[in-house]
Every structure is written in C-alpha cells, then in structure tokens.
Amino acid sequence: MTFSSSASPEFAAVPDxxxxxxxxxxDALAAELERARFDYDGIEAFLGREEFAALDRDQTVPARRVIAREFQNPTPNPLAVFLSLFLLGDEVNAALVGDAFPTLGVEGLEELRLIEWTDFGVRSTVDLRPFASDTTEIWVASDLGSSQSSGALRTDYVLGIGQASLTLARFVNREPVQHALDLGTGCGIQTFHLLEHSERVTATDISDRALAYTRFNVLLNRRTWGLEPRDLKRGGRLHLVKGDMLKPVAGERFDLVVTNPPFVITPRVPGRDVYTYRDGGRPGDRLVGELIRDVPTVLAPHGNVYMLANWEISGEGEDLSQMDWRERPQEWVAAARSAGHDLDAWFIQRDQANGYEYAETWLRDAAEARDPQLYADRYGQYLDDFAARSVAGVGFGLVWLRARGGAVDRFEEVLHPLEEPIGPAFAAAVERADQAAQWDVTHALQDQFFAIPEDVTEERHQRPGSEHPSVILLRQGSGFRRSTILTSEAAGFVSACDGELSAGVLAQAIATLSPDIAEEDEPAFIDNLLAQIEHLFLMGFLHVTHG
Structure with missing residues (x-):
C-alpha cells in the first residue's frame, strides 16, 4: 500500500x-486494530479469563505461554503479534508483523514510528493498548514502561493511563461546557474525556513529546469524537499548546480546568535532570501553591477546577497523623483570595506518606532502583531535602476550586474507599453546599422538608441488657460512603424525616417532648439541633423534598 505525505502540522513529527x-x-492502523479485535473483550477471549486478569495485574507469564503456543500455528492470530509488540515489549519476527498488519505492513508501522528494527526482527517503540471509559473504548499510546524496557525511564517520559489519571477523570463533573483546559496533558487521557462534553478543548504541556502523543492518540481515535485534522487548531475543537503551566493560556478564560500537574516533590540538585512528566521544576510543593494562586486568572465566571495535588506536612514528633495537614492548602487558598479572587475551595486528603515512604514511591516510579548507587544517592537527597524544610510527610488528594466564593471552604480527610466514579456524588455535594449557603442568608433552613436517601441506613449499638443504645450511626452505601454518630435528638429528628413536616416543626416538637429541656432553653436547643441537621444535609445523609 502506498501512503500519501504532506507537510507536518505542529507536533505531528516530534523526534522519538x-x-x-x-x-x-x-485510519489504516485503527482499522487493523479494530479488525483484529484489539480491545478488552477480544484480548480476554484470546488469552482466557485468568490469563487476562493476570496481565491486568502486570503478570505476563500466563499471557506469554498462550502467545508462545499461538506462534506455533502457521498463521497465528494477529492478537498474538499485537500483544507481543505493544503490551509485552517483545521482539517479533518482521514477517509475522507484516502478516498481522496486511494493510499497513511493516513499512506503515515504521512511518508511524511505532516500531524499530532489531537483530531478530522488530520491536515496538511505544506502549499501545485499549482503554475503556464509561461511554467508549479507544486505543492509547504512551512510552514503554519499566517492565517493557531496561534501565531508568527517560526524563521526558510520557506516562500512560495510570490510577492517578483515572482517579482524576472519575472526579470531574461531566456537565457540558463551552471551553475546557487540560493542563499538562501527557498522553491525553483528560483530553479524551473532555472532548465528550466540551465544545472546545485546549491541551497544554511543557513537553513536545507529550503533545505529539496526544495528537497521535486523538487522531487515531478521531472517529470517536467526529474529529478531522483541521479541527486541531486555535479556535477549533482541540488546540495543542506548548508551555509551562498557565503561561501559554494567559488571557484566555475557561469554564473547566482539569489537571494532574507535575506536582511530585523532587530534591533540587544542580545538574540533575528531572522527569518532566511529574516534576514541575520548583522546590518542595511550590508548584501546587503557584497553580492554586494563579489559576483563577484563567477561569470564566463560575468556572471550575478539578485537580490532583500533594502538599508538605510540617511538624515535630513521630506521629504524622496528628499533624495539621491543612496548613499548606489553607495558605494557598488564602493567597488566591488575597490577590482579589473570589474562590470556593474543597480539599480532600486521600492519603499521606512520611518522607521515607514518599522517596521510595517515586524512586520506584522512575525505575531508579535498578542502579543501587543511584538509588542510594537519590534516597539520601530526598531525606536531606525534607529535613531542610522540617517536612515530616506529604499528603495527597483531590482539589476542587470555583470562581465564585462564599459557599464552600472545606478541608477534610477521607481515607476510606469512595464510590467510583465519585464525580456525580461530588457535584451533588457542591449543589447542597450552594443550597445551604442560601439558607444561611435567608434563614430558610427551618422551612425545609427533609427525607432520608435510599442508600442511608441506621445502626444502633448497645450493651446486652441496656434499655437504650449507646451509639447510633448513620451510614451511606454510595457516594462518599460516610458514617456519622448521631446525638439522641438528631436521631429522633432523622427517624421522623419523611418529607411531611418542616425542619422547624420537627425541631420544636422534639424540644417540647424532651423532658430535660426547660422552656427557656428551647430556642438554643432548636438552634443546635438545626445546625446538626444542616451538617447531615451537607454530608448527604438527608435530602430536601421541598421547601
């Protein structure tokens, strides 16, 4: 097959x-992948259920056994070639590759820069695999991982779709927007999702290679989003822009910003190369602070930011869990507000690590443990860097910001598993916060009618023989899956919540029926009870039927 050629658009011909x-x-590659059923169902059917599950756990031996048997056949299934090349990183006989790609052939794969020649045959230069979202299944290319190549990762490594990327994607509210920004696009994972509900998407990265991968992935799957190459331009459906953080989009306004920024804390060592996919080139956690301070400048009115971040935790003593992790996030939000930006903020700490654990995590991530001396040097640099700033550990979590201000200012730790995707439940929580903020202004809480969501259950615990429970719990079965302990008066209120009586009427009835509450103390009792009910509403244990 002969292929046409033309002048290369921006990021279409980046080296390596x-x-x-x-x-x-x-289009020919997409057709070959589709014809061979290079998707989750096709691969599972070819390998077998247990072998497929093992491969998903990065255990390759079962898959290699199936593929080795398949290669004994005169005309092996093309999936054996695809898996060997793109997922396992093996060298494959060029004739087998040509047979598996009858339209493209080896020549076409070379022109796409997907393979290179070896003494044995050819080897893939990329990791290429299927990815399924809630609405579609596509193919995504990224750099070969540590299990597919030897040595430490290159410093301009382009990461594939990992757990952090998926966590962010599942956090974002997918309501339609006009203009969205994917800040630090990498291989394009957030852009893929944004194209499904945004009229226009701008994707930025400091790396030419990352933007090249994003362009390749988007055009490989262009029919999924109805894209043409001419749509990839300023003012088009997708605009790819090179630059550091917010600099390339200064002066623009976005309804939605989604970012998994290069926030990994890395010791600043003169002459040392940094991994651009994870290290933003600032000391400590300064990059996250700069982004939170400056991102309001590119937000449209009521624009939202969804991001992942980490923050340093400083303090004395051995118990990291007792230190106040909120100090740095609150400092950053205060700096943004001091700069004149009305900003809602919600930080959810999902994990934390001490300095040793943090160093080990990111040294493993770059495969630097393969060189013992390098590993030891880097480990020591991490410990010295943390000690220089009295950093005891690092917190990690989800961050939401909104260009509005006045309704949400929340910093909480949620370490247990959440429902996935958490995005719909989070959007509902923001809506409740907005509603409660209006009550605080209009004093309308007492006029609301509440009921209990279907996923909320009650638990009562008491000692054997006791007349009354000592602990009453509410639990959520979905969303944030919270649990909370109720006071006896709050438990009485919740048990009567059927949407028939207003909160004010219920609170007054409980006060009147409580034998220990004097008449003159009833107003304070009711105020306290209604404050508890508002908290239960904000946490999702109650919802409003009308009011």
Missing part, C-alpha cells in the same frame, strides 16, 4: 514520538 501527520496511515 509517534508520527501523526498522515491521517490515512492513522
């Missing part, structure tokens, strides 16, 4: 990255 200048080639 897939080529995306020829859409005919990309």
């Amino acid at each position: 990255a897939p080529a995306s200048g020829d859409v005919v080639l990309l």
